[in-house]
Amino acid sequence: MEQNLTLIVGRDSTWSLRTYLCMQLAELEFSLTAVPLGQAGYQQQLASLSPSLLVPVLRCEDIVIHDSLAIIEFANEQANGQLFPNEARLRAQARSYMAELHAGFLAIRQYLPFQFEKGLPPSLAPKIETELQRLSAIWQQFDGCFAFNKAGALDAYYAVMAQRLTNYGIEFEGAAGRYQQHLVSWPLFQRALVSAKAW
Numbered sequence: 001m002e003q004n005l006t007l008i009v010g011r012d013s014t015w016s017l018r019t020y021l022c023m024q025l026a027e028l029e030f031s032l033t034a035v036p037l038g039q040a041g042y043q044q045q046l047a048s049l050s051p052s053l054l055v056p057v058l059r060c061e062d063i064v065i066h067d068s069l070a071i072i073e074f075a076n077e078q079a080n081g082q083l084f085p086n087e088a089r090l091r092a093q094a095r096s097y098m099a100e101l102h103a104g105f106l107a108i109r110q111y112l113p114f115q116f117e118k119g120l121p122p123s124l125a126p127k128i129e130t131e132l133q134r135l136s137a138i139w140q141q142f143d144g145c146f147a148f149n150k151a152g153a154l155d156a157y158y159a160v161m162a163q164r165l166t167n168y169g170i171e172f173e174g175a176a177g178r179y180q181q182h183l184v185s186w187p188l189f190q191r192a193l194v195s196a197k198a199w
Helices: 014-025 042-049 068-078 087-101 104-113 126-139 153-167 172-186 187-197
Strands: 005-011 032-034 057-060 063-066
Touching: 014 068, 014 153, 014 187, 032 042, 042 187, 057 068, 063 068, 063 104, 068 087, 068 153, 087 153, 104 153, 126 153, 126 172, 126 187, 153 187
Parallel strands: 005 032
Antiparallel strands: 005 057, 057 063
């Protein structure tokens, strides 16, 4: 049965962008409501749309699903598992990497805020260097291809990080760099970026 889906996103919200990209990847029909975060009165608009006062939020009939991970799991079920690998152990690995990104890489988030345009290369504190080394070690596995040989939720999560680093002039070498560039040039992601700029 067709469901009435509305995705509530926030301007300049990387989690909204990731979720939007996954909804596109799952080929789901949905309407979009964008909240101009930071503008005068946005709190009132957000309060009327999101009980958690956070974005993204997916409204499905009388159900409200908040947090990007939960929304993406819902989208995956609606898409018959297309957002994750078929093999159980690889699905678990993908989810563990997504959870790590969701909860971690705090220094990168703090000192390298996401921006749509290129910025000045930063001076990298040791904490950032450590997190970059961790990302590089993970991305080395994928060597210029999608993480599990087809575009999935993990690639959507990492694409935003890849663009963030690229815009600051941080580009990995070798296999990790090829994966980074693969994500940055991913047509579906680039179209999602264009949409997000208009939110």
